[in-house]
Structure formats: structure tokens, C-alpha cells
Amino acid sequence: xxxxxxxxxxxxxxxxxxxxxxxxxxxxxxxxxxxxxxxxxxxxxxxxxxxxxxxxxxxxxxxxxxxxxxxxxxxxxxxxxxxxxxxxxxxxxxxxxxxxxxxxxxxxxxxxxxxxxxxxxxxxxxxxxxxxxxxxxxxxxxxxxxxxxxxxxxxxxxxxxxxxxxxxxxxxxxxxxxxxxxxxxxxxxxxxxxxxxxxxxxxxxxxxxxxxxxxxxxxxxxxxxxxxxxxxxxxxxxxxxxxxxxxxxxxxxxxxxxxxxxxxxxxxxxxxxxxxxxxxxxxxxxxxxxxxxxxxxxxxxxxxxxxxxxxxxxxxxxxxxxxxxxxxxxxxxxxxxxxxxxxxxxxxxxxxxxxxxxxxxxxxxxxxxxxxxxxxxxxxxxxxxxx
Numbered sequence: 550x551x552x553x554x555x556x557x558x559x560x561x562x563x564x565x566x567x568x569x570x571x572x573x574x575x576x577x578x579x580x581x582x583x584x585x586x587x588x589x590x591x592x593x594x595x596x597x598x599x600x601x602x603x604x605x606x607x608x609x610x611x612x613x614x615x616x617x618x619x620x621x622x623x624x625x626x627x628x629x630x631x632x633x634x635x636x637x638x639x640x641x642x643x644x645x646x647x648x649x650x651x652x653x654x655x656x657x658x659x660x661x662x663x664x665x666x667x668x669x670x671x672x673x674x675x676x677x678x679x680x681x682x683x684x685x686x687x688x689x690x691x692x693x694x695x696x697x698x699x700x701x702x703x704x705x706x707x708x709x710x711x712x713x714x715x716x717x718x719x720x721x722x723x724x725x726x727x728x729x730x731x732x733x734x735x736x737x738x739x740x741x742x743x744x745x746x747x748x749x750x751x752x753x754x755x756x757x758x759x760x761x762x763x764x765x766x767x768x769x770x771x772x773x774x775x776x777x778x779x780x781x782x783x784x785x786x787x788x789x790x791x792x793x794x795x796x797x798x799x800x801x802x803x804x805x806x807x808x809x810x811x812x813x814x815x816x817x818x819x820x821x822x823x824x825x826x827x828x829x830x831x832x833x834x835x836x837x838x839x840x841x842x843x844x845x846x847x848x849x850x851x852x853x854x855x856x857x858x859x860x861x862x863x864x865x866x867x868x869x870x871x872x873x874x875x876x877x878x879x880x881x882x883x884x885x886x887x888x889x890x891x892x893x894x895x896x897x898x899x900x901x902x903x904x905x906x907x908x909x910x911x912x913x914x915x916x917x918x919x920x921x922x923x924x925x926x927x928x929x930x931x932x933x934x935x936x
Contacts, residue, residue: 551876567816581720584707586899588931592701594814595923601691602916603869605804606855609739613856614745614801617681617707622674623750627788635672637662640756640784643774650886651780656771667762669755669786676750678792691736697814697921701728703929705901708836709824718824723817723835724882724903727859730846730921734874734894741852748792752783800858802865812846816905818882832888842907842923847873848914870915878923880907888933896934903927 587599625631630647635638638657646652663670663817677783709720758765765779820838827833854866890896907923 562669563892564844568901570886580711582711583936584709584897584933585936586705586927586931586933588703588899589902590703590927590929592699592703592726592927593925594697594699594701594730594816594908595921595925596696596921597692597730597732597810598922599691599693599697599732599734599808599810600918600920601641601734601736601738601808602918603690603738603804603806603852604916605866606687608851608854608866610741610802610854610865611911612681612743612857614681614743614798615679618677618679619908620677621750622676623753624674624752624754627754627785628741628745628806630783633783634749635654635674635754638672640672640754640781640783641770645684645775646783650782650784653772653776653778655781656746656769658769660768663758663762663770665784666758667669667758670756670762670765670781672754672756672785674752674754676790678748678750679745680748681743681745683752684744686740688738689828690738691734691752693734695732697925699728701726701927703884703927703931705899705931707933711821716825719773721820722822722826723819723836724884726816726869726927730810730814730844732808732810732919733836734808736806736808738806739804740840743800743802745798746789746794747796747798749795750753751790751791751793751909753791754779755787757786782789800856802854803819804852805853806850806852808848808850808914809919810914812844812845812921814923816923817841819909820882830890832890834886835884837881837883838885840882840905840923842878842880842905843879844910844921845875846876846910846912847871848912848919850915852915855920868915872912872914876910877909878908880905880923882906884927889913899929899931899933901929901931903929 560918613671623634625633643652643654675761706723709718775811818838818840820836822834822836824832824834838889849871851866855862855864886899886901888897888899905925911920
């Protein structure tokens, strides 16, 4: 930002150009009138654009709730001979099982396993299963465009030739204005929900006793291979399973992003003017010229990826990008002004309307991009005093 104490030095250059060299003056300074104007202005200094981007959606995220799992009890297939182990007994094979499908090598633990009619005996086993699910959401990248508007101080140095040409007085002006540019956004574009559901599997195998339930040994009973005893079919007559929910776990992964951009936008311009008296005390002025837009800027973006689990948030990833610098953008301007001088006073009030056209600024901040163009509009009311 240009400090106020340096303004006289800036204005000294156009003054010296008018004054000419002391040894060979080109134009007598007595033919020129100088004034300095200052005051507030409503300024549309430019348009700020933002296109967001993040890193969270592109990285591999581990499971915070465990994985899929299946624990099957050792009860074998329901349609093939097998050695079957249950919570309350077993049904194995002996040397004759492959021939007749029967086995004497079996056992059970309590009498309640035999139904009241004595037609079947049941065996029970327990298994477990965990089922994991992910629910992923990637939102579109945020995008915004905002006109930078506000009250800004302006300063203008004017020089007018005393002679009129076709009723107009040629001259030039030097213009200086400053305005801040601010952008601050908090946003999120990624989330991942993780869940795990746990189940207990209650298995039941029923074996047909062939109407001889009254002859089976009393519980607890454990047979031996190929020994005399009650023969039981090795393949169950029926098998069933009931899944019972026993618990669950969940985690929520999301990102939080903070993007900030700020700049001091200082405009310095120089160009010719033409002034025309309207009547006593009123003057109209128009001018065009070149501008230099100086941006002293800084930008930052901070992204955090965290997991929320059982009420506790833990950061699992973090990125921080910063950048700053100075940039000068050339441009053009056109302005008109209306000046009123009270009778018998040497000060005046000047109103100014100005249009700026300039280049655009663009900067990548991490995965996001900031743009700023210097096209704008300025309307000022200034107090002017001759020098």
C-alpha cells in the first residue's frame, strides 16, 4: 500500500514535467493551475472468483470399525458325511458310515435335546458374522463469484491550462485509490460413513430317531467309534439358522476446509483531461488514461480430515497451503467529473464517476483457485483545493 507521506513525491513528477527544465523552460508555470482533491468513494474494485478443491476424496481411508467377518461352527455340510462338533454334543463318523450312513460315534449332553415324542434329537452350535458398510459422499466443488464493494479513500491531483482551446481547457490528472479485498470461506466437500453390524448365528441340526427315541442312552452320553450302541444318521434331517443382532459400531469421516484470501488493491493512474466551464462556478471534466493496479496479496487454505467415533473427533490427515506476493496489473480508465466552486471561495466540491478496465489475477492455492479482475466502477465526492 502506498503511504500518504509518499504522495507528494508521486505528484512531484508530473509537476516537474510541466515546469520544464530551469535552463530552457518549455511552458511557463504561470499558464497552469494545480489542485488536489481528496474524499471518500464508493468503489466496485473488482470481482473475486473462487473455485474450491480438496485432497480428502483422493486418498485411501482405512476402516475404523473393523472388517467383514464370518465364523462358522465346525458342523460340516448339511448334505455330506462329516465330523460335526456342536455346543451340546457331536456327530462323527465311524468305519461303516460311508456304507450305511449311520454312526455309533456320537454324543449329547442333556435330555432336553430329545423331543417329547422321541422322534428326533437336536444339536446346537454358535457362529458369528460382522457386516461392514460404507456410505461415501463427494459434493461438487464449491464455486463463488463476488463483487468487491465498499467505501475507499481517493486522492486526485489535477493540472489545467489557463488557456481555452475551442472552449475547453486541456490538462491531466493523477489518481490514487486504495481498497481492501477479503475472502474467507469455511466448507466441506467429502464425507464417509462407516458401519459394522455384528450378529450371532444360532444353528440347529435335527436328526431323525426313526421312532426309537425311547432306546437312546440317557444324557449325558458319548459313544465310541465302531462300538455297539445306538446308531444315528450322520447327515441331519434338517438344519436351521437364526441371526441375532448383538452389536454395532460406526464412524464418520469428513473434511473441514478453510480458504482465505486478502489483498490491498492500490490503483495509480495518469492521463489527459479536458475541462469545460458550464456557467459561473460549475465545470465539467472528462479524461482517459492508463492505470496500474498493485495487488499486495496473501492466500491460504487449510484442510483437515478427521474421524468422529463415540463422541471423539481425531484428526487423521492435514494439509496447509500458503502463498503471498505482489502483482502489478496494467489497465485503462475513463472518467467524468463535475466541479462546483462557491462564489468568493478558492475551494470546490468535485464529484467523479470512473470506469476501470484491467487485467485479471489468478492464483492456485493448494487444490483451489482464486481469481480477481480489476474491472470496476468508482463514484467519489471530494473536496478540492488549489495548490
